[in-house]
Amino acid sequence: MQPDPVIFTPLLAAACAIFAWSCYRRFSLVAVGAAEDRFSSLPERLQGMFEFAFLQKRVVSRPFGVNHLFIFWSFLILAVANTEFLVAGVFPAARLSAVLPQALYLPLVFVFDVVSLCALTAVAIALVRRAVAPPYEGARTGEAFGILSMIGTLMLAYFGLHAAEIALGAEGAAQSMPVSRALSSLLSGEGGETLKSVAQVSWWLHAGVLLFFLNYLPYSKHMHILAAIPNCFFKGLDAPNTQPREEFVEGNVYGAGSIDRFTWKDLFDSFSCTECGRCEKSCPAASTGKPLNPRLVMHDIKVNLLANGDLLQRGGEPTVPVIGDAEGSIRPDALWSCTSCGACLAACPVFIEQMPKITKMRRHLVQMEADFPEELLNLFENMEQRSNPWGIAPGERGKWAGGRDVRQFEAGKTEYLYFVGCAGSFDSRSKQVTLAMTRIMEAAGVSFGILGKEEKCCGDSLRRLGNEYLFDKMARENVAQFQEKGVTKVVTQCPHCFTTLKNDYRQYGLELEVIPHAEFIESLLAQGKLKLDHHEKKGGNIVFHDSCYLGRHNGVYEAPRTVIAQATGSAPAEMERNRENSFCCGAGGGRMWMEEHLGERINLNRVNEALAGKPSTICTTCPYCMTMMEDGLKDRSNGGTNVKDIAELVAEGLKA
Amino acid sequence: MYVVACIKQVPDTTQVQIDPVTNTLVRDGIPFIVNPYDTHALEESLRMKARYGFKAAALSMGPPNTEATLRKALALGVDEAILCSDRAFGGADTLSTSNVLAAAIRKLAQEDEVGIVFCGKQTIDGDTAQVGPGIAIRLGFSQLTLVDRIEHLDFLSKKIRVRRKLEGRYEIVEAKLPAMITVVRELNRPRYPTVPMRLKAAKAEVKVWDNNELKLDPNSVGLKGSPTWVSRIFSPQRAAGEIIGDGMGDPAGTARLLLEKLVASDMLAV
Numbered sequence: 001m002q003p004d005p006v007i008f009t010p011l012l013a014a015a016c017a018i019f020a021w022s023c024y025r026r027f028s029l030v031a032v033g034a035a036e037d038r039f040s041s042l043p044e045r046l047q048g049m050f051e052f053a054f055l056q057k058r059v060v061s062r063p064f065g066v067n068h069l070f071i072f073w074s075f076l077i078l079a080v081a082n083t084e085f086l087v088a089g090v091f092p093a094a095r096l097s098a099v100l101p102q103a104l105y106l107p108l109v110f111v112f113d114v115v116s117l118c119a120l121t122a123v124a125i126a127l128v129r130r131a132v133a134p135p136y137e138g139a140r141t142g143e144a145f146g147i148l149s150m151i152g153t154l155m156l157a158y159f160g161l162h163a164a165e166i167a168l169g170a171e172g173a174a175q176s177m178p179v180s181r182a183l184s185s186l187l188s189g190e191g192g193e194t195l196k197s198v199a200q201v202s203w204w205l206h207a208g209v210l211l212f213f214l215n216y217l218p219y220s221k222h223m224h225i226l227a228a229i230p231n232c233f234f235k236g237l238d239a240p241n242t243q244p245r246e247e248f249v250e251g252n253v254y255g256a257g258s259i260d261r262f263t264w265k266d267l268f269d270s271f272s273c274t275e276c277g278r279c280e281k282s283c284p285a286a287s288t289g290k291p292l293n294p295r296l297v298m299h300d301i302k303v304n305l306l307a308n309g310d311l312l313q314r315g316g317e318p319t320v321p322v323i324g325d326a327e328g329s330i331r332p333d334a335l336w337s338c339t340s341c342g343a344c345l346a347a348c349p350v351f352i353e354q355m356p357k358i359t360k361m362r363r364h365l366v367q368m369e370a371d372f373p374e375e376l377l378n379l380f381e382n383m384e385q386r387s388n389p390w391g392i393a394p395g396e397r398g399k400w401a402g403g404r405d406v407r408q409f410e411a412g413k414t415e416y417l418y419f420v421g422c423a424g425s426f427d428s429r430s431k432q433v434t435l436a437m438t439r440i441m442e443a444a445g446v447s448f449g450i451l452g453k454e455e456k457c458c459g460d461s462l463r464r465l466g467n468e469y470l471f472d473k474m475a476r477e478n479v480a481q482f483q484e485k486g487v488t489k490v491v492t493q494c495p496h497c498f499t500t501l502k503n504d505y506r507q508y509g510l511e512l513e514v515i516p517h518a519e520f521i522e523s524l525l526a527q528g529k530l531k532l533d534h535h536e537k538k539g540g541n542i543v544f545h546d547s548c549y550l551g552r553h554n555g556v557y558e559a560p561r562t563v564i565a566q567a568t569g570s571a572p573a574e575m576e577r578n579r580e581n582s583f584c585c586g587a588g589g590g591r592m593w594m595e596e597h598l599g600e601r602i603n604l605n606r607v608n609e610a611l612a613g614k615p616s617t618i619c620t621t622c623p624y625c626m627t628m629m630e631d632g633l634k635d636r637s638n639g640g641t642n643v644k645d646i647a648e649l650v651a652e653g654l655k656a
Numbered sequence: 657m658y659v660v661a662c663i664k665q666v667p668d669t670t671q672v673q674i675d676p677v678t679n680t681l682v683r684d685g686i687p688f689i690v691n692p693y694d695t696h697a698l699e700e701s702l703r704m705k706a707r708y709g710f711k712a713a714a715l716s717m718g719p720p721n722t723e724a725t726l727r728k729a730l731a732l733g734v735d736e737a738i739l740c741s742d743r744a745f746g747g748a749d750t751l752s753t754s755n756v757l758a759a760a761i762r763k764l765a766q767e768d769e770v771g772i773v774f775c776g777k778q779t780i781d782g783d784t785a786q787v788g789p790g791i792a793i794r795l796g797f798s799q800l801t802l803v804d805r806i807e808h809l810d811f812l813s814k815k816i817r818v819r820r821k822l823e824g825r826y827e828i829v830e831a832k833l834p835a836m837i838t839v840v841r842e843l844n845r846p847r848y849p850t851v852p853m854r855l856k857a858a859k860a861e862v863k864v865w866d867n868n869e870l871k872l873d874p875n876s877v878g879l880k881g882s883p884t885w886v887s888r889i890f891s892p893q894r895a896a897g898e899i900i901g902d903g904m905g906d907p908a909g910t911a912r913l914l915l916e917k918l919v920a921s922d923m924l925a926v
Contacts, residue, residue: 250855367851377848385668385689393668469851 003203008089015211022218023226029267029309036263038234045233048351053232058349062278064129065349067122071151074119075225081112081158082210089207097172106176113162113177120155123148136277136295147222153209159183160202164195224274228350231272234265235351239503239553243359246468255363255466258318259304262357269352270302279344279354284584285337289599292337294344294354296330301357303328323361333598335361336373340464340589341548346580362466376465379593384470387456388422389593398452400424400431406438409449411486416448416515419501421494422457423623429630430623436651437493437517443654444529448491454481460496463504465590475500479508493517493647495549495622496588502554516550518560518621518646525566532567532653542649543615544572545606545629546582547622560621560646567650573613575606583609587624607632611641618643657771658764659710661701661734662757662791663694665718665725666781674891690725693776696839699846700806701774702733708809710771711735713764717745717756723862730857731849738764742866747879750782754790756877759870761795772816773836777802788838798831804842 039045051057056072059065088095097105127148134140162180165171167187174181187195217223246254256262279294280286286293300322307328308318320328323335335358344354365371382391398406400420409417418441423430441448459474482505490512492498502514515523524530542564550556557579564572577583586602596602607629610618618633620626620643629643665688672686690698698714705712714729716722717740726737740756748756761770773795775788785801792799804821807828814833819826821840849857867877875881900917901910918924 248851248855250852250859252852254851366848370848370850372848374845377845380848385687469854 002092005090019214026218029305030264032260032312033262033264033267036265038265048235049233053229067125070122074115077115109173110176113179116155116158117179123152150209150213157202157206164199168195221274223271227272231350242503245507254367256360257364259308259322260312267305270298272350273298278347282343282347284602288602290337291331292334300328300330338589339584339591341584342552346552363468366466373594375594392426397425400434407449414447414449417487417490418448418450419490419492421497424493433645433647436647439651444524458497458500460500461590479510489513491515491520495547499549521563522559531655533655541615542572542617542619543610544619547625548584548588550621567653575609585625585628587628592624603628603632621646657710657769658713659701659704660713660715660773661698662715662775664691664779665722666691669780691776691779695846696843697774697776699844726862727857730860731854737862739864741864744867744878749882749884750784750786752877752881754787758791758794759872771833775838777838777840792836798835801838803837804840
């Protein structure tokens with residue numbers, strides 16, 4: 001049932017031309033962004049694209065992901081059928097049936113027929129899911145239903161066409177089309193004219209929806225059909241929280257205060273987002289009623305790009321600000337709500353980088369506008385003046401040791417630098433962790449030294465808060481000190497020091513072997529250097545809370561669990577959200593130093609989750625987590641549960 | 657018109673210790689900061705600049721390294737930074753300091769009229785609160801101390817109305833310009849420098865005026881012009897504290913005990 005090519009050919013040509021033009025218009029907008037290299041390590045990139053775009057590893061990890069996988073692969077397979085359909089509309093002789101040998105053609109037609117049914121089923125499931133249990137509030141949009149209906153209509157038209165042709169006896173491959181054949185029996189009583197009309201209407205419906213769909217894509221959130229696969233290819237290969245350095249010379253501007261200050265990849269991300277809402281669901285800010293929603297951050301960046309892109313391409317100035325209150329702008333209080341926990345990064349099936357964009361906008365606010373929440377003024381000044389967040393005199397550092405004789409680090413004489421960190425040096429609760437860690441290392445006979453008074457803050461909070469200028473200054477000082485003192489191996493007890501020394505300082509040419517205390521204790525246990533008497537200590541029901549900076553940002557999940565199991569005799573209990581899906585304590589990204597005025601408190605949300613299993617102890621591996629969990633427990637006035645750092649659990653079990 | 661903020665570089669007192677033997681400040685390696693009250697004086701001068709288009713100048717007296725403090729002021733947005741520095745100014749008490757600063761303001765006034773001089777209410781190292789009033793007297797300016805709010809500024813009639821924060825009460829005062837105003841922390845929230853301003857300030861000029869420029873009688877400045885000298889610095893002995901009750905075990909009872917003690921010692925107005 002072919003239409004007249006004279007009618008269809010110009011239609012197809014016009015549709016393809018408009019589609020190409022739309023794609024060019026949209027995708028060329030990303031060129032207003034700054035340069036960024038996303039083409040290095042090709043094999044790794046291709047592998048990532050294969051695993052995450054084609055095998056959809058992340059998509060299938062959550063409910064309804066498998067459904068998406070079916071739609072995706074149906075789409076790919078039917079792309080062959082649809083191409084044939086369109087080509088044959090122009091060159092009726094160029095049908096696959098005429099080109100391919102039967103032995104190849106018949107199985108192919110069989111696949112098309114069955115896959116069309118799969119696609120129709122998956123689309124029906126998706127429609128019902130969106131109507132009954134949408135992925136997030138506000139997901140029931142006309143756009144979403146429209147696209148699903150279009151895909152469904154394509155399948156129905158496909159079956160309409162083939163069923164009518166089979167009934168007409170005009171389909172040579174009818175035996176290989178079980179679904180179409182079954183449907184054709186419904187049409188068996190119809191006359192030839194009716195069948196012809198059904199076929200004709202189906203053909204035009206199929207062609208019409210296909211060409212409309214093609215031209216609707218670039219203007220909808222379903223642009224992800226075009227952008228998501230390359231986005232997986234372009235995914236970040238470095239630790240996602242290690243933002244690029246900035247160069248502080250006169251005349252430079254800092255951070256992203258307008259859309260063209262993002263990189264092309266940042267902008268491409270916004271085209272790759274189909275608003276599935278997984279980032280929003282896992283975001284501690286979004287799920288506790290804060291104004292931040294990573295999905296909307298991406299949405300607003302896209303809206304902003306579309307509003308300003310043309311103007312920027314013509315050399316003009318953007319008219320819609322990227323930070324502000326209107327649609328297409330991101331509210332400052334949303335930016336300040338981010339805990340930089342990286343849950344959004346871990347949740348996104350196509351590796352959109354939401355959190356680094358937030359840091360870029362914070363950089364603009366802090367460095368170009370000096371506009372930030374009031375509480376941070378103190379923090380910034382304390383860091384600049386006294387190299388610690390509390391503003392305690394640097395001379396007090398090292399006093400945690402009390403009367404203990406802890407050696408100063410000296411290359412050649414001490415093997416490891418024990419980098420205690422600000423919390424471990426000044427916070428009275430964390431000082432107990434420092435003492436526990438010291439006892440463990442002493443018991444194991446580890447050769448270690450500290451920097452004492454000479455230790456400085458690593459600058460983590462500054463970097464996450466966007467005060468890159470001060471971070472840069474502190475990083476340089478620390479790097480110079482480490483190099484001068486010949487430090488090569490470092491043990492940390494704070495995951496923020498850990499990630500900063502390990503990942504961030506690498507940008508300053510410093511390659512250190514940095515070992516978080518959980519891993520260090522694990523290796524001491526494995527080497528049999530610690531004698532533990534866990535029989536006395538068992539009976540505790542310990543639940544483990546993953547630190548974002550140890551876990552998600554650095555992939556350390558198992559070491560603390562192994563240590564707890566060995567120190568107490570049994571593996572820790574798990575919270576519902578654990579490992580990659582762990583929920584932040586609320587203190588990362590500099591939130592530790594800010595008030596939490598909006599929404600439910602994040603630490604309470606997490607503590608409630610921890611208490612669900614009625615634990616005796618919540619075990620943490622981070623001083624911020626410890627503070628947040630302890631505060632949360634106080635609010636619940638729960639006397640039965642305490643918080644302990646992993647080093648404390650181990651130190652308690654040390655044989656005297 | 658100029659609005660001038662007088663700022664002083666002081667040792668970061670949270671880090672200063674007193675040598676128990678010599679009774680002097682141990683200042684080795686102690687970083688300097690801008691006197692915290694002065695940051696509010698500076699902020700107010702910058703707000704006046706933004707609001708009325710005044711030229712903002714930051715003024716300090718001290719050794720050459722005071723330049724760092726004035727660069728901070730430049731990074732925050734003052735148009736001019738002036739450092740009065742001369743060996744002859746060394747060892748000054750509050751009297752000779754106000755002689756120098758008043759002379760510098762007079763010199764500045766030769767370029768353009770000086771409308772308002774802001775000072776912090778006192779410094780955290782000397783705590784005398786005398787330099788601001790000293791400047792006012794020497795220049796014949798209206799003297800408004802402990803200001804926590806500028807109520808009104810009228811150019812035509814050259815009048816300013818401010819609120820003074822006193823113990824237990826406020827006082828609204830009107831005075832003629834030019835005026836010297838000392839400020840308390842509640843007046844404003846100091847700004848933070850942007851990075852471009854910091855980089856610009858690093859290269860900007862800090863004018864250094866010595867006594868060749870100010871032409872003061874050598875007997876009225878520095879140690880020679882200072883009738884006060886410090887004979888001894890010491891930390892007062894404090895009586896040991898007392899742990900009352902059992903806050904963990906019996907918070908309510910302990911709170912009651914604390915309240916009784918506070919009432920008994922007349923620390924609460926009940």
